[in-house]
Amino acid sequence: MENAKVIQSADDIDTLWVIVRCGKNLYGFDANLVGNMIALPQVTRIPDSINYMSGTISVRGMIIPLIDLRAYFGHKSADLVVEEFWDQRLADHKNWLNELKASVDEKREFTLATDPHMCAFGKWYDNYKSDNRILAGILVKFDLPHKRIHAIAKEVSTYVAEGKIDEAHHVIEKTTNTELKAMEKLFDEIKQAAREVARRRIAMVIEMEDRTLALDVDEVVAVERISDYEPAPQYQTSHLGITRIGRRNKNDELVLLMEELEF
Missing domain, CATH: 1.20.120.30 (Aspartate receptor, ligand-binding domain)
Incomplete structure (x- = not known):
């Protein structure tokens, strides 16, 4: 991120990010949106659904859609x-x-x-x-x-x-x-x-104002603050909900920050 413009606000400083691993990349989600993290339960498949829709799962008696994060980013499940x-x-x-x-x-x-x-x-x-x-x-x-x-x-x-x-x-x-x-x-x-x-992968429940869904991720890495940001290349990631790229304070690993969830 050398020579990159750092974007930071008072909200950024206080934001906790849930960092997950999916494939070779790390992705960050605002912890305020993460309602629960559970072992991936049995998935009910939905015929003819969009390619990244794995199906539905039951969480505390509520049936919610499950998004395969790998498939969402165009990778194989x-x-x-x-x-x-x-x-x-x-x-x-x-x-x-x-x-x-x-x-x-x-x-x-x-x-x-x-x-x-x-x-x-x-x-x-x-x-x-x-x-x-x-x-x-x-x-x-x-x-x-x-x-x-x-x-x-x-x-x-x-x-x-x-x-x-x-x-x-x-x-x-x-x-x-x-x-x-x-x-x-x-x-x-x-x-x-x-x-x-x-099947022991993690289902991370995301609670938005208008809906609740779950993300199938490989691993939950950490919950932490990120203090260094730069804009994500628009041609690569903005259409996927990734607006910024952060760097972990602990080890400088890059984290793709998903701030505009468009599943």
Whole structure:
């Protein structure tokens, strides 16, 4: 924010902001508008609703709309991101085995990763740590079938070099029906577990003069004052209700301030 014009008033100094995380960004809401923050309850879907309308939830007996803040800002929902990630990792290994078979049939070199630590899933797997015991318990089960899948590349290569094409095909088919099936089952399990974890996200209830609604956010970070502001770039954010950008006093993180709620 160097060289930016700071906007500040007496009201600003006294305003408490509820800062939430959604995706990679922080968003700030006037604490006076935040009526409640609860664990995300069961959502009732509404057919043919606007893309960022997740549905409705019941809060203290009142049915209110739930806004997916990620979708509102044009990003994929957290549920969809998780689904796509695991679906792609399964597809990677199906494609890996298909390419191994094709390399045998077409008598050409197999060029995909044979080291289980070097495929996209392996790189992620080696570096990801989960504090959730259910997720961690499922993840550890991937290690053996994942390594066994990649290990057959060397075995198949040896059979091909010896002219034993039928044996090479047998190894690939057996791995497809065992290790790959095991991984497919684990992917289904972890997607279900991830959905359960996602349901523990926070619903932040916003109480305006004319209506009440809830926002589906990833995390409530803090409730604090912000003393440094600048106007938000109009072409980027003003149409989304973000009029200013603040900087947290604690660590200088940027906060997109939603002051004109237009949901």
